[in-house]
Amino acid sequence: MKRFKVFSLILLMGFVPMSHAFEAIVTGAVQRTLVADQGRWGGCMMVIDKTLTDYGLDCPSQWLSFSCSGVFAAKDVAYRMFDSAQMAYALGKDVLVTVDDTKKHNGYCYANRIDVLP
Numbered sequence: 738m739k740r741f742k743v744f745s746l747i748l749l750m751g752f753v754p755m756s757h758a759f760e761a762i763v764t765g766a767v768q769r770t771l772v773a774d775q776g777r778w779g780g781c782m783m784v785i786d787k788t789l790t791d792y793g794l795d796c797p798s799q800w801l802s803f804s805c806s807g808v809f810a811a812k813d814v815a816y817r818m819f820d821s822a823q824m825a826y827a828l829g830k831d832v833l834v835t836v837d838d839t840k841k842h843n844g845y846c847y848a849n850r851i852d853v854l855p
Contacts (some may be wrong), residue, residue, distance in 0.1 A: 756776070761792040764833045764854070767826040770819070775831045779804030779842035781815065783822040785834065789846065792811040796846035809847050818851045825853045 740811040765787040772781050779802030789796035803822070824830045835850035 759793055759795065760837045760849075761789075761794050761838070762788050762835050763789065763792055764831060764834060766812060766829075766831050767822050770823050770826055771800075772805075772819075776806035776808075777843065778802055778845055779808065779815075779847070781819040782845065783819070783826075783848075785816040785832070789836060789838075792836070794836055794846060796836065797844050800845045801834060802837060802842040802845050802853075804840075804842065804847055806842070807844065810849065818848065821851045822855050825851075828853075830854055 748829070765783060765785045768786050769784040770782070771778070779844050782800050782802050783798045785801060789799060803818045804810045805812060805819055807815070810818070816834045822832065830831065831854045833852040833854060834848040836846050836848050838846045840847040
């Protein structure tokens with residue numbers, strides 16, 4: 738009976754879909770920034786020079802939203818993160834971003850942290 742329960746549990750686990758909730762730390766250079774009206778793409782975004790799928794993320798492109806529209810972050814915090822991305826771009830500095838592929842604006846992943854590297 739115990740073997741049957743173990744076998745049933747293993748068999749059942751094979752049919753449970755794996756969730757793809759993931760957060761990853763990505764380091765790279767900012768290639769572009771964007772500000773959009775009406776909250777499109779979260780209102781502000783950046784492009785990083787890394788392929789996000791290489792980090793196991795379910796992100797369709799290299800664009801990342803900071804959610805300046807206020808959906809995933811307070812607007813003032815999101816704009817400060819975006820300011821950091823612009824500063825890194827202007828100074829040619831790399832950034833370290835934490836990307837959350839469970840939160841998206843129009844399909845583009847959300848970056849909930851950005852560090853400008855020396």
